[in-house]
Amino acid sequence: MTQNETPSPGHEGEATLESQLRDEIEALRAEIEQLRMDSLRERADLENQRKRVARDIDIARKFANERLLGELLPVFDSLDAGLVAADGHEGPLRDGLELTYRQLLKVAGEHGLAIVDPVGEPFDPEHHQAISQADPGQAEPGSVLQVFQKGYRLNERLLRPALVVVARHD
Structure with a gap:
């Protein structure tokens, strides 16, 4: 093909x-x-959703008994008060009361319940509710x-803060 020739229509196509x-x-x-x-x-997204659902199930499992255990708190209080009232009185009634209290605490503890009993510890407004102050005596100011x-x-x-008396600051 020379310079003056045009390409054939087949090549252009x-x-x-x-x-x-x-x-x-x-x-x-x-x-693609x-x-x-x-x-x-x-x-x-699916993996994130799976993790979120697993976390929600774990939280639901951890706190499924919250309402039941919350309703049992007055029972713990009654048993505790009964033991304080029976202090110094030895006998089968006190022993039975103490055994019942320990068994109930054990079962509740197996389900995640823990007591907040902060005598001698520093006051923590996250876990304690101060109902009064008193002279510290030998205790550290600000302690329970x-x-x-x-x-x-x-x-x-x-579930419920401890009701406490706090040592007054001088």
């Missing part, structure tokens, strides 16, 4: 077809890449001198 195929291949590659990214994003009512936590969540 092949070049156009080749260009169209390249463009289509690039478009398909871009679509977009689908791959969407798939990865959805996988990550007396507990009127024990507090309780369920798996580190406060």
Whole structure:
């Protein structure tokens, strides 16, 4: 073919077809890449949702007994008061009361309940409720001198603060 000759229409059509195929291949590659990214994003979303559901189930399991244990707190208080009243009186009634109290505490403890009984500890407004102040005597100022009512936590969540008397600061 010389310089003055024009390319045959077949060659021009092949070049156009080749260009169209390249463009289509690039478009398909871009679509595949977009689908791959969407798939990865959805996988990550599903994994995050799975973790969130597992965490929610764990929290629900930890605090499923919260209402029941909260309603049992007056029973603990009554048994505690009974033991204080029976102090110095030895006998089967006191022994039975103490055994019942320990068994109830053991079962509740196995379900995450813990007593907040802070005598001698520094006052902590997160876990204690001060109902009065008193002269410290030998105690450190700001420490708990007396507990009127024990507090309780369920798996580190406060169910009820301890009602306490705090040593006055001079």
